[in-house]
Amino acid sequence: MKKNSYFQDALAAMAADFAYVGAVRHLHDVGMSAEEIKRNLTYPVSMEKIEKVIQDYEEEKKSRDLEYEIVQHTDRFGKRSFLRVKREK
Secondary structure (H helix, E strand, O other): OOOOHHHHHHHHHHHHHHHHHHHHHHHHHHOOOHHHHHHHOOOOOOHHHHHHHHHHHHHHHHHHOOOEEEEEEEOOOOOEEEEEEEOOO
16 A cells, blocks of 8 residues: 555645646536537546546536425524425435
């Protein structure tokens, strides 16, 4: 096992996030394919990395797509607030 592999992995992930991950996610949300994204990026990124970012992003979006509802709450002084809570299934 490498001595500093955890640090190096974290540093590589941070550098990738700073360099291209946000742009790939945005362009994917706009509707571009992986090939179109590669053509529009000025930073050199392999197709494998772009496809991996898209795949991870889609899985993350699916896990966030839980059903929520907004509930109004009134405290004892009459102040209203709204809470986002997970729906019971």
